Amino acid sequence: MTDHKGILIFGETLNDTLSGTAKEILGCGRKLSDILAEEVTIILFGKDLNKAAQEAIAYGADTVYKANVSRLDEIGSDFYIPDIEKIAKQVQPRIFLMSQTATGSNIAPRLAYRLNTAVTTDCIELGFDKDSGLLQQTRPVYGGNALAIFTSELHPQMSVLRPKVFSPIQPDSSRQGNIIEIESITSEIKDKPKILKRVIQKSDGFRLEDAPVIVTGGRGIGSIEGFKQLEELATILKGAVGASRPPCDNGWVPNSVQIGLTGKIVAPALYFAVALSGSSQHVSGCSGSKNIIAVNKDPEANIFNVARFGIVGDWKKIIPALTDEIKKRLAE
């Protein structure tokens, strides 16, 4: 038995609105809290959070702690930790959730240390153990070759959730909740890393992680020119081009488009995997995709094991034909 009650969420904001991942964790937290019949509390940081706080309540929060901080765009992960630690010690939650973003994965292990507990990162499923009531946290390991379920007897039970796996609830603007303003204590930190400059690099079109369609090429594409063909298909589908590791190592595409263990983790609605075998290194970055379409001349390629649709054949013939066909259909 534990004295810890309720679910605490660290919700990220983007220009003072609730981020997509914050809505997802609220959706997950709401489900768990309904099973427990306990409350959901969220912590938000921003300049003007009145709207974001209402949004959080509509998306499932019962209590919102809002920390008004100026110049949010200039602060780093370190600034969140003391405030969150303080609130977590005050609220004593049973469960503490955040998202596997750059910030979330930075602060979660450090907060777990400070709260004398453990954290499971990159979770794709949460449930309760029937006997102990402990949180069962499922995450992919070994590049997606296996799933592991972790439990800890320590409280809070902390999980970091993989983006785009959990669904937000239907927002209800009539939901009621408490909003509590807190005085941020971030200025008290010494010896913190200091951000000197922040450079936003806007890529053309979509950020790979946000693209609804991704056309990814592997070693079999063979050249820069080959990737131009994939680019054409991606463009008509309003998507982006990705790559497995070998094309990046060979310099056919920049490292920034690498998808996999040593690159980005994506989960688009439609994922074309072209001329790539599907090593666990790669599949761990794309297995969350809703629909994988594999094109490979080797019928034994592992990518067919995770694909919904597959074409066994030479991509050099298939991709141009498919590009023309889709062009035709979209023009109809």
Next chain:
Amino acid sequence: MKVVVCIKQVMDPEAPPSSFKIDSGGSSVVLPASISPVLDLYSEYALEAALKIKDASNAQVIAVSLGVNLQRDVIKKPLSMGADDLILLEDEAFADSDSWTTAYALAMAIKKINDYGLILCGRQSADWGNGQVGLIIAEILGLPVVTMVRKIDVSDKKTIIERTFEDGYEVVEVPLPCVLIVSNEIGEPRYPNIRGIMAAKKKEVIAWKPSDIKLEASQIGFSGRRNNLSRLFQPVRNSKCELITGDTPEETALNLATKLRENKLL
């Protein structure tokens, strides 16, 4: 300046997925005899970062690894790449460590190394991939930490870091000593040259047992774990792949497009 790099031996992540097996108890991975372990990719990126610092200054690069059954030809790679020393925390008692017990043992080893300037770790390992050890080491040692590091410039008492994030990068100033979690954007790890390989062969590794770094049995490996593995299993792929065929590439393309339309994916 001492630059400590935490490294790990893992099962080769490029190995064919068909060779991946879990024991009948559902608690550990059966390492295929035919496939050699490798040095973790992110360990290599962290090493590369350390060696770049050594190229530009007279830093002493010390690699530290915790594990069991560490194969000498794998784990000595840091030495052949150019690291000065290799410390191994190799003991059965370290088996089944979690992020917490691993970080605690490494932190105690780093304390014994003493007088360190930088501690470098990889972003996440190819096996369990928790991405926690470096961050916990920073907490235990009370040091500042920067994640997703792609560039490091060291001067006297501070270091200037470039850190990547979702939309771009930040330039960050950090006081020394500090922990840096290195990402793949640091650049391709160098290949060991012949001279390096020969030197590594001759070089003795430094082995520390738990008692050498003041660790009690209750603080290490399985006994000290905070996070317990309840079950390990291979996911059942329920998405049976539907193969799309046709007599010509055009027909195949047409059939796929029709399928995508039917499923409202186009």
